[in-house]
Amino acid sequence: MSRTVRGAVIDAIGGKWKVEDLDLAEPGPGEVRIKVMASGLCHSDDHLVTGDIPNALPMVGGHEGAGIVDAVGPGVRRLAVGDHVATAYLPACGRCRWCSQGMQYICDTGAGMENGFGLEGNPRFSRASGQPIGAMQRLGTFADHLVTDESQAVKIDDDLPFDIACLVSCGVATGWGAAVNAAHVRPRETAMIVGAGGVGMNAVQGAHHAGAAYVVAVDPVDFKREQAMKLGATHAFASIAEAMPFVESVTNGQGADSAVITVGVVDGALIAEAFSAVRKEGRVALVSIGQNEPGIPISPLEIVTYAKTIRGVLFGNCNPTSDIPALLDYYKAGLLKLDELITARYTIDQINEAYVDMHAGKNLRGVLIHEH
Incomplete structure (x- = not known):
């Protein structure tokens, strides 16, 4: 089973983002589906276009996201339907040499990340033709829904605005x-x-x-x-x-x-x-x-x-599971300015315009607001 979602895909180095309907797989064991509400328009996603970061293309962009869990697969323990979450750039396993020393940012699950497929090696996005499509950082927040391992979704307070929360997923x-x-x-x-x-x-x-x-x-x-x-x-x-x-x-x-x-x-x-x-x-x-x-x-x-x-x-040598909530607590306490970082908000159809603005130096951070 799959569902149709709308997302922005880059097909080749030097190309433009193409907004299209995609098939999204149902969440498997240990996975969640996230209704993405907002996504930061990070420079790292632009590196897919320029080729500065080697990734297999085509790929759904976006890794700096926030949204609502709307489905869970078998065995999910940390999250439930309705939870508000921010995405984490790596599915930190908690068991490898690095995680056990408090270095989630270099977890061994990063191996194979350049293909953008799930941890078991299968794609979550595909075109109607059956063509598999990877997802940036195994996420793909430029789509209005995504499926990822539950360790790549960090529960956040329900009163946090999604356009604010998404920024902490990467850039902040x-x-x-x-x-x-x-x-x-x-x-x-x-x-x-x-x-x-x-x-x-x-x-x-x-x-x-x-x-x-x-x-x-x-x-x-x-x-x-x-x-x-x-x-x-x-x-x-x-x-x-x-x-x-x-x-x-x-x-x-x-x-x-x-x-x-x-x-x-x-x-x-x-x-x-x-x-x-x-x-x-x-x-x-x-x-x-x-x-x-x-x-x-x-x-x-x-x-x-x-x-x-x-x-x-x-990732700032941070541990997503602890540092994303901590930074959002700083924000709520008035110690971290996040509202001031958002220069402009865009729809999915304006994504190429948004990156033109970024290259022109107009934005500190543009944010993509998904329509549901």
């Missing part, structure tokens, strides 16, 4: 965690956030929350610099080069304590520039992805003699 947790968990921003420090978009703006909030004396936002877009100042940045500049005189003035010429790189697509030269901007024992947290060529021009001597570090960041 990734940015906040990049500053707090990966860059380890501490009180009185100087933190530099390179890229003030949907992820970077939350790194700004995370650094502010962690007690940084100076939160320096770097972005070439005037609008994003202005918004960063409203969300916790103490200073904002168009480039690292423009920021460095100020950073050096407040650090005795030593450089920033940490740098978080959250630009849409990164290259080696920018990573090297951020690396040079941090002090001895400085920390660079890399959230952005990009191409490997021509490499990262960093001197091994600088790494060793200044004892600096670069580390990768995945």
